Amino acid sequence: MELHEALARLETVQRKLFAYNTASSALYLDGATVAPRDTAEGRGVALGVLAGEQHRLMTDPALAQALAVLEQRRDELDRLHVREVEELGRSVRQLTRIPAEEYMAYAELTNEADSVWKRAKETSDFALFRPCLEKLVEYNRRFAGYYDPSKAPYDALLNEYERGVDTAYLDGFFRTLREKLVPLIRAVGEKPQPDVRFLHRYYPAARQRAFSDYLMQVMDLDRRHCGIGETEHPFTLNFTSRDVRITTHYYEDDLASSMYSVIHEGGHARYELDVDPQVEYTVLAGGASMGVHESQSRFYENIVGRSRPFIEAIFPKMRELFPEQLAGVTPEMFWRAVNRAEPSLIRTEADELTYSLHIMVRYEIEKALIGGTLAVKDVPETWNRLYKEYLGLEVPDDARGCLQDSHWSGGSFGYFPSYALGSAYGAQMLRNMEKEMDVWGPVGKGDLSHITAWLTEKVHRYGNLLTPAQLVENACGVFDPTAYTDYLTKKYTELYGL
Amino acid sequence: MELHEALARLETVQRKLFAYNTASSALYLDGATVAPRDTAEGRGVALGVLAGEQHRLMTDPALAQALAVLEQRRDELDRLHVREVEELGRSVRQLTRIPAEEYMAYAELTNEADSVWKRAKETSDFALFRPCLEKLVEYNRRFAGYYDPSKAPYDALLNEYERGVDTAYLDGFFRTLREKLVPLIRAVGEKPQPDVRFLHRYYPAARQRAFSDYLMQVMDLDRRHCGIGETEHPFTLNFTSRDVRITTHYYEDDLASSMYSVIHEGGHARYELDVDPQVEYTVLAGGASMGVHESQSRFYENIVGRSRPFIEAIFPKMRELFPEQLAGVTPEMFWRAVNRAEPSLIRTEADELTYSLHIMVRYEIEKALIGGTLAVKDVPETWNRLYKEYLGLEVPDDARGCLQDSHWSGGSFGYFPSYALGSAYGAQMLRNMEKEMDVWGPVGKGDLSHITAWLTEKVHRYGNLLTPAQLVENACGVFDPTAYTDYLTKKYTELYGL
Numbered sequence: 001m002e003l004h005e006a007l008a009r010l011e012t013v014q015r016k017l018f019a020y021n022t023a024s025s026a027l028y029l030d031g032a033t034v035a036p037r038d039t040a041e042g043r044g045v046a047l048g049v050l051a052g053e054q055h056r057l058m059t060d061p062a063l064a065q066a067l068a069v070l071e072q073r074r075d076e077l078d079r080l081h082v083r084e085v086e087e088l089g090r091s092v093r094q095l096t097r098i099p100a101e102e103y104m105a106y107a108e109l110t111n112e113a114d115s116v117w118k119r120a121k122e123t124s125d126f127a128l129f130r131p132c133l134e135k136l137v138e139y140n141r142r143f144a145g146y147y148d149p150s151k152a153p154y155d156a157l158l159n160e161y162e163r164g165v166d167t168a169y170l171d172g173f174f175r176t177l178r179e180k181l182v183p184l185i186r187a188v189g190e191k192p193q194p195d196v197r198f199l200h201r202y203y204p205a206a207r208q209r210a211f212s213d214y215l216m217q218v219m220d221l222d223r224r225h226c227g228i229g230e231t232e233h234p235f236t237l238n239f240t241s242r243d244v245r246i247t248t249h250y251y252e253d254d255l256a257s258s259m260y261s262v263i264h265e266g267g268h269a270r271y272e273l274d275v276d277p278q279v280e281y282t283v284l285a286g287g288a289s290m291g292v293h294e295s296q297s298r299f300y301e302n303i304v305g306r307s308r309p310f311i312e313a314i315f316p317k318m319r320e321l322f323p324e325q326l327a328g329v330t331p332e333m334f335w336r337a338v339n340r341a342e343p344s345l346i347r348t349e350a351d352e353l354t355y356s357l358h359i360m361v362r363y364e365i366e367k368a369l370i371g372g373t374l375a376v377k378d379v380p381e382t383w384n385r386l387y388k389e390y391l392g393l394e395v396p397d398d399a400r401g402c403l404q405d406s407h408w409s410g411g412s413f414g415y416f417p418s419y420a421l422g423s424a425y426g427a428q429m430l431r432n433m434e435k436e437m438d439v440w441g442p443v444g445k446g447d448l449s450h451i452t453a454w455l456t457e458k459v460h461r462y463g464n465l466l467t468p469a470q471l472v473e474n475a476c477g478v479f480d481p482t483a484y485t486d487y488l489t490k491k492y493t494e495l496y497g498l
Numbered sequence: 499m500e501l502h503e504a505l506a507r508l509e510t511v512q513r514k515l516f517a518y519n520t521a522s523s524a525l526y527l528d529g530a531t532v533a534p535r536d537t538a539e540g541r542g543v544a545l546g547v548l549a550g551e552q553h554r555l556m557t558d559p560a561l562a563q564a565l566a567v568l569e570q571r572r573d574e575l576d577r578l579h580v581r582e583v584e585e586l587g588r589s590v591r592q593l594t595r596i597p598a599e600e601y602m603a604y605a606e607l608t609n610e611a612d613s614v615w616k617r618a619k620e621t622s623d624f625a626l627f628r629p630c631l632e633k634l635v636e637y638n639r640r641f642a643g644y645y646d647p648s649k650a651p652y653d654a655l656l657n658e659y660e661r662g663v664d665t666a667y668l669d670g671f672f673r674t675l676r677e678k679l680v681p682l683i684r685a686v687g688e689k690p691q692p693d694v695r696f697l698h699r700y701y702p703a704a705r706q707r708a709f710s711d712y713l714m715q716v717m718d719l720d721r722r723h724c725g726i727g728e729t730e731h732p733f734t735l736n737f738t739s740r741d742v743r744i745t746t747h748y749y750e751d752d753l754a755s756s757m758y759s760v761i762h763e764g765g766h767a768r769y770e771l772d773v774d775p776q777v778e779y780t781v782l783a784g785g786a787s788m789g790v791h792e793s794q795s796r797f798y799e800n801i802v803g804r805s806r807p808f809i810e811a812i813f814p815k816m817r818e819l820f821p822e823q824l825a826g827v828t829p830e831m832f833w834r835a836v837n838r839a840e841p842s843l844i845r846t847e848a849d850e851l852t853y854s855l856h857i858m859v860r861y862e863i864e865k866a867l868i869g870g871t872l873a874v875k876d877v878p879e880t881w882n883r884l885y886k887e888y889l890g891l892e893v894p895d896d897a898r899g900c901l902q903d904s905h906w907s908g909g910s911f912g913y914f915p916s917y918a919l920g921s922a923y924g925a926q927m928l929r930n931m932e933k934e935m936d937v938w939g940p941v942g943k944g945d946l947s948h949i950t951a952w953l954t955e956k957v958h959r960y961g962n963l964l965t966p967a968q969l970v971e972n973a974c975g976v977f978d979p980t981a982y983t984d985y986l987t988k989k990y991t992e993l994y995g996l
Contacts, residue, residue, distance in 0.1 A: 023521030
């Protein structure tokens, strides 16, 4: 195969992958937003066919052949093509490493596990879920060997989610968090808590919708290219860097819930919209790893969105939209209320300070499960012991304990650490940003453009042209988790007068 | 190829076609409803790839081979497979009859013609559109020869839209309409017109949405399987017989507009939802020809929805939703207002009585253009002459004349007659229905179930298992256009006291 033929095939395959992804995303979005309730079947059939076509495309010997030619003649390729070949080659190899029968059997298992897990969670019955979880752990241990037999199994899985990250890296990270945050959380717990009752007055959905429009405007999310919808669980979906959708969920007795969903998803959207269009329709389009993505969404949500200058800047608009509800409330009271920190049982409802300890529990358990040092039957006991140790809480039942998350039932082991890493990356970005410019002056005037410009320059514009590790180095330098613990210590010392 | 292999391929291809259609529909629906304004590019790329994949699938020699085997062994197939082979074989042959270069060039031409037509319509400049229209006519004359060289060109095109229909059939049909309707319209024109001003009071969109929900309930459209959205132009889209979407457009100064859009699109949806699920995921799924489909949507919209018993049945609910707007309005006044008939220039805004005369003008012109007896340059003059003759109107400019519709710029010649045929089929179905049961008693109580049951039995359930001609015969018997003219004569005689 000639070089130009190989390049032509590379482009064709990527455009087809784009089309299949776009089609699947449109069906997913429809299902999550406007589709009538009992219409999943047809979409399921269509999605199955599209997944099959995508698999056929990726495992086509002609593609493997083209990639081999391009890898061999790497020196003749430009930077974009080099990375496209790297990324696509990696995906192709990954797909072909797992024997087809095992892949099929695993797909069936996760499908079954999902419904078993739901029932187990409803009835808080770990014993029901246990056989599934045992099989899932077994499969993942085996898959780890397919991914990279030279690595310890959990390291091989971690590498699939956040390339370059391994147990040594995470052990150091979580050790720092544990040492700094556990005492900090104890100290906060001894102080009086701010009043949050005004957040739970009646906030009509129509008004909250107008508030979302305003927040998107503050984040400079161009509505000609970024839509907002409503779903049970908020998410961000990117079709291209010029077509991104976010969703939120309005609770009429909770102002902060949708507010911070919009800012969080808006952060993901900001990232996607800022990717350089030159990578459009290739495998380099869209944001990099999940950890890098979370670093951006949490930057806007927590570091900016829960900062005092930001609250002060947007408060006049909030008073205009919610005059009765916020009568007698000052920006300072609001800032304190949305930063209330207290150990709790449920990860998805946790505050900024305690959130990473929830992750740490899951990390310890995953590591031991995949490493073979913890039996599935002992998960509830270990879970409850670690919640007591890190967060000082008694877990009343497994529904509010080790059955609360969907990740394991979906077969995701090694995914959780990305959440905590994202927060830590963000804090280090802030440290670097503050060295270079006045971050908070403009924020206090409702201007985030300097922040977006900085993040775009260091992270967003690259899409997948740089690896996650390169992006982190670009924006953070050498990873230093104390930037995160310092940030939290400073913030909560001020909030709680420690 | 063995029979079982050929059957397996038949099934696989149909499921893939279903998936590509579903994906394209989801992208179209997204674009028409919630997608941000400037996001067409990515969807365009994805749709292009999906169309290419579909074309590849249909022109795959292995499919042609399977179809040949199945056609040869037709006697061994069940009724469903026989029809699937017929329909799929027809589509495959059609795709391969036009040489690829001509097909590509034509696609480019229609793309260009669409934007030229828009500009020409805006500036009422027929000369601008004329070269495009000349090329489009030329292509369609040539394509007609590819479709069926044994037929006259316009007959070959007609057969593509409504199989079995030809010029002889339509000439008779339109002659009857002309003879009966032109004098009827004149007679109506001499009578005083009903008051319609109350239809244009302020009807808030939120209230109209509640009214749509009510109308869908009256039509027994199960909301677990039928959604409603909002778009510039109303349409119906079917994913499966258990997933159908309709759209409408709310004008706050026009109650009847969305009301009759919902009933019209609801009629299309009723048809799709009633198709027997045994044909799901095959080429036999979904309603038959456009003419048959329009017969159903117009049946619910005009025959039922603009009938006096229907208005009487739903009026209490309307009064509840719009108490101030309908103060002093009686069901009779409402019935008269929504049946106001008067010659007008624009087809899409025409009433039930004058609508088919708009179609007749287009039919005469298309027939002569494709038949080679009318030059494109003479279209405006002919158009204006026919509007004068049939509707008694002077056409002030081409924007409100021969440039008003998008069909010709999209390359559709032979499509228009289906609109009029649909109305006529519906009237004949009513005549047959009235022979078999009390149609209007239940309607007066807001119950349409007997009508839906009758239409489902004769038409809906078949999907494409019967041909359009068979469906018409099933429900109408021998086609008799006087059923339509009798229906209109009776209705408007009563309305206008002729």
